Amino acid sequence: MFTQKKPATTLRKLHSLHALPDGRAFTGKIEIGKARYQFTFTPQEASAPNGKLTLRGSVKVKPPTGSARTVNQVTASLLATQGSIVSAPPVPKSLPAALQLEQPTRSLPATDATDEQSSVGVLYFKLSPLDGRALGVPLDLSAVQLNARLYATAEVERDFQWLVSALVLAKTEAQLTGYLAEINRSLKA
Amino acid sequence: MQALQAALKPASSKKVYDVIIIGSGASGGMAAKELTERGLDVLVLEAGPLLDPERDFAMNKNTWESMYRGFGPPGWKQKEQWMEDTAGDFSRSFYVSDTEHPYTTEPGKPFLWVRARVVGGKTLHWGRLSWRFSDLDFKAASHDGFDGDWPIDYKEIAPYYDKAEEWIGVSGNNDGLWWQPDGKYLPPIALTCGEQLLKKGAAKLNIKLIQPRVAMLTAVKPQHAKYGRAKCHYCGSCGNGCTVGAMFNSLSSTLPVAAATRKMTLRTNSIVRHLIVDENTGKAKGVAVVDRQSHQEMEFFGKAFIVAGSTLESTRLLLNSKSPKHPNGIGGSSGVLGRYLVDHFGGTGASGVLPMFAGRDTVNEDGKSSGIFIPRFRNLDQTTKHPKFLRGYGFEGGSAIGRFPGVAYRTPGFGSEFKRQVRRWYVAPVGLTTRAHMLSRYENFVEIDPGGVVDAWGVPVLRVHIQHSDNEREMGKDAAETAAQILKEAGAEEIGISRQLTVPGRIIHELGTARMGSDPKTSVLNKWNQVWDAKNVFVTDGAAFVGAANQNPTLTILALTIRACEYLTDELKRGNL
Numbered sequence: 154m155f156t157q158k159k160p161a162t163t164l165r166k167l168h169s170l171h172a173l174p175d176g177r178a179f180t181g182k183i184e185i186g187k188a189r190y191q192f193t194f195t196p197q198e199a200s201a202p203n204g205k206l207t208l209r210g211s212v213k214v215k216p217p218t219g220s221a222r223t224v225n226q227v228t229a230s231l232l233a234t235q236g237s238i239v240s241a242p243p244v245p246k247s248l249p250a251a252l253q254l255e256q257p258t259r260s261l262p263a264t265d266a267t268d269e270q271s272s273v274g275v276l277y278f279k280l281s282p283l284d285g286r287a288l289g290v291p292l293d294l295s296a297v298q299l300n301a302r303l304y305a306t307a308e309v310e311r312d313f314q315w316l317v318s319a320l321v322l323a324k325t326e327a328q329l330t331g332y333l334a335e336i337n338r339s340l341k342a
Numbered sequence: 343m344q345a346l347q348a349a350l351k352p353a354s355s356k357k358v359y360d361v362i363i364i365g366s367g368a369s370g371g372m373a374a375k376e377l378t379e380r381g382l383d384v385l386v387l388e389a390g391p392l393l394d395p396e397r398d399f400a401m402n403k404n405t406w407e408s409m410y411r412g413f414g415p416p417g418w419k420q421k422e423q424w425m426e427d428t429a430g431d432f433s434r435s436f437y438v439s440d441t442e443h444p445y446t447t448e449p450g451k452p453f454l455w456v457r458a459r460v461v462g463g464k465t466l467h468w469g470r471l472s473w474r475f476s477d478l479d480f481k482a483a484s485h486d487g488f489d490g491d492w493p494i495d496y497k498e499i500a501p502y503y504d505k506a507e508e509w510i511g512v513s514g515n516n517d518g519l520w521w522q523p524d525g526k527y528l529p530p531i532a533l534t535c536g537e538q539l540l541k542k543g544a545a546k547l548n549i550k551l552i553q554p555r556v557a558m559l560t561a562v563k564p565q566h567a568k569y570g571r572a573k574c575h576y577c578g579s580c581g582n583g584c585t586v587g588a589m590f591n592s593l594s595s596t597l598p599v600a601a602a603t604r605k606m607t608l609r610t611n612s613i614v615r616h617l618i619v620d621e622n623t624g625k626a627k628g629v630a631v632v633d634r635q636s637h638q639e640m641e642f643f644g645k646a647f648i649v650a651g652s653t654l655e656s657t658r659l660l661l662n663s664k665s666p667k668h669p670n671g672i673g674g675s676s677g678v679l680g681r682y683l684v685d686h687f688g689g690t691g692a693s694g695v696l697p698m699f700a701g702r703d704t705v706n707e708d709g710k711s712s713g714i715f716i717p718r719f720r721n722l723d724q725t726t727k728h729p730k731f732l733r734g735y736g737f738e739g740g741s742a743i744g745r746f747p748g749v750a751y752r753t754p755g756f757g758s759e760f761k762r763q764v765r766r767w768y769v770a771p772v773g774l775t776t777r778a779h780m781l782s783r784y785e786n787f788v789e790i791d792p793g794g795v796v797d798a799w800g801v802p803v804l805r806v807h808i809q810h811s812d813n814e815r816e817m818g819k820d821a822a823e824t825a826a827q828i829l830k831e832a833g834a835e836e837i838g839i840s841r842q843l844t845v846p847g848r849i850i851h852e853l854g855t856a857r858m859g860s861d862p863k864t865s866v867l868n869k870w871n872q873v874w875d876a877k878n879v880f881v882t883d884g885a886a887f888v889g890a891a892n893q894n895p896t897l898t899i900l901a902l903t904i905r906a907c908e909y910l911t912d913e914l915k916r917g918n919l
């Protein structure tokens with residue numbers, strides 16, 4: 154695979170970026186030495202080409218000094234997820250009855266946070282190539298992976314986690330379309 | 343520490359080391375000791391930093407010295423170290439930050455992967471329980487027909503168990519149980535009064551309860567004194583790091599030996615991306631490394647390689663080592679690299695209080711932090727055969743008390759009455775939790791994430807596919823009911839039964855994925871932990887396991903490592919590698 158030494162590039166590549174929900178957005182920070190850049194991805198629209206969640210929205214970066222810069226039409230394509238190990242969030246209050254999930258009955262013990270008790274803990278997205286210079290970040294941002302950890306502390310964040318979890322577990326096309334519509338509704342609310 | 347500091351000399355990319363060891367945890371540390379003692383020139387590459395016990399371990403810290411009593415500010419774990427389930431505010435520096443170290447799972451089937459990236463690996467905060475496997479485990483398939491046997495038997499590995507126990511120092515008792523073999527022990531740690539009652543309760547059900555066998559020094563032998571290790575003083579803070587060397591870890595017990603030979607170079611913060619293959623021979627010739635802090639890329643070369651990054655990191659490394667000669671990664675020709683992932687499961691069990699101890703005074707031994715063990719009692723023979731599941735489980739648990747009064751969680755109220763109740767019941771807890779065998783199944787596996795997810799250094803990560811079968815669920819059901827029965831027989835009250843199995847990975851005994859075997863078509867390693875496809879590569883950690891048994895695995899990892907190092911040295915000297 155990478156048996157050759159990598160050629161020296163002027164800019165270090167940012168491989169991944171950790172972000173947490175903040176209402177309908179995801180926020181994180183990029184650290185370069187002691188400098189901290191605040192990063193915000195605000196999705197405005199969700200789609201699911203080939204069943205894979207894709208969010209489209211804007212990226213805003215606020216440098217340690219000076220004003221924030223924003224880039225629009227950024228896509229975040231879901232690469233994979235990591236299952237949560239704690240109990241799933243409650244079912245969104247506004248969820249249409251047709252999208253409610255059935256709870257199977259069991260005669261044997263269940264496994265923590267698994268099957269019907271499961272939820273998604275982290276969404277790993279690939280962001281469309283970003284121009285570090287345009288955002289004022291001295292790093293190569295051409296292939297950034299956004300690690301969105303769904304640590305939900307507000308209702309809107311819990312609803313998003315529930316819907317995304319249902320979406321990745323969807324077994325039918327109708328479920329997929331239904332959950333996607335709900336995600337879009339919540340992004341636009 | 344000084345000797346270890348001296349081993350932190352610059353590694354050379356021009357030199358060909360006799361052996362490059364990847365990882366410095368239980369297996370890597372023991373390999374460094376064994377190989378340097380045999381005169382080999384060794385480079386140890388460790389992904390994490392070197393901690394200084396005096397400065398970085400919190401053994402002597404009291405809970406009240408911490409703002410959140412050792413738990414950390416609300417939400418910190420969910421934000422940073424969510425998957426590091428056993429981490430606390432005092433031990434967080436031992437564990438990886440999940441934000442930098444992703445892995446992915448199949449939807450609906452989570453896996454908890456607890457990892458340490460520091461010199462010493464998970465030995466800095468492990469539970470120290472040190473059990474031998476027996477032929478009931480090595481030859482499990484011959485007993486019940488499921489899956490295959492290990493390519494070794496107990497007789498072959500017994501001398502290496504002896505060596506490992508004598509070196510690391512295991513306190514315990516010889517109990518004469520054929521399926522839980524005895525060993526070379528330091529004096530055992532006495533059971534507390536509550537544990538004596540548990541023992542009597544278990545005996546009423548014809549179940550044996552024995553003293554724990556733990557890698558803690560209850561006596562200091564010359565081999566321990568030589569490296570400054572002291573006797574345990576029962577402070578109960580092992581999970582925060584032991585500064586006196588009473589518990590076995592690589593920092594106190596194995597790496598200092600390697601350092602003293604002056605044959606070891608230890609390079610910290612060195613993340614090995616993959617092995618570099620010699621395309622003429624198919625053997626490994628070097629490693630590609632990225633520096634954790636500077637992100638600088640580099641290469642080092644060796645004649646032989648010990649892969650000891652811990653079970654899943656080792657398999658990840660092999661899978662990432664793709665080349666024309668090894669298109670599925672090193673060890674990938676059989677198609678079983680990554681397969682047969684297991685973890686013990688726990689979760690099912692019971693807890694309660696022993697009312698006769700309410701309000702008693704505490705004694706020093708209450709803090710011994712070693713508990714009890716109930717060895718497997720199902721499916722040992724025809725008379726103990728269970729109709730609903732194969733293999734078996736044991737129980738850990740006990741009636742000892744930690745610094746934080748766990749009973750406070752369940753005590754209602756507040757103010758002085760609350761404190762009075764907490765003090766009264768603090769000294770009376772009792773509990774049993776399962777440690778159970780999970781069957782090794784082909785369909786439980788890891789692969790390099792097909793979506794292309796990488797870690798903070800751009801190294802491709804694992805995607806884990808694992809779930810329990812009805813065999814585990816039936817076992818869990820039986821375990822929960824039996825635990826409650828034992829507690830009842832012991833005179834416990836307020837018995838609560840836990841009926842859910844822990845999420846795979848939670849017991850931190852992830853094993854398999856590069857199994858050893860007798861046939862290169864169905865295994866990754868031969869019986870010497872040597873990769874069939876690249877004979878100068880040895881995988882010495884839990885990845886090599888064929889089955890999980892129900893006993894904690896580290897002693898077996900150490901014994902296999904010593905045995906593999908002996909073989910590697912002989913083969914290297916004979917020019918066979």
Ligand SMILES: Cc1cc2nc3c(=O)[nH]c(=O)nc-3n(C[C@H](O)[C@H](O)[C@H](O)COP(=O)(O)OP(=O)(O)OC[C@H]3O[C@@H](n4cnc5c(N)ncnc54)[C@H](O)[C@@H]3O)c2cc1C
Pocket residue numbers: 364365366367368369370387388389390428456458459460461462463464465467468469470471472612613614615650651652653655656659850851883884894895896897899
């Ligand atoms: C809280 C806790 C309690 C436990 N209790 C017990 C118990 O009671 N009994 C028992 O038997 N076991 C127990 N275990 C498990 C035990 O710690 C492990 O089985 C043991 O440490 C495994 O040893 P290892 O050498 O395979 O891996 P580790 O000890 O994890 O060491 C692996 C090392 O490799 C390094 N590494 C990984 N990847 C790379 C790379 N790519 N490049 C360079 N370096 C790398 C890591 O940084 C790490 O230092 C417990 C574990 C924990 C966390």
Ligand code: SF4
Pocket residue numbers: 401558559573574575576577578579580581583584585586587588589710711
């Ligand atoms: S209880 Fe013993 S082994 Fe554990 S930290 Fe204290 S002295 Fe060390």
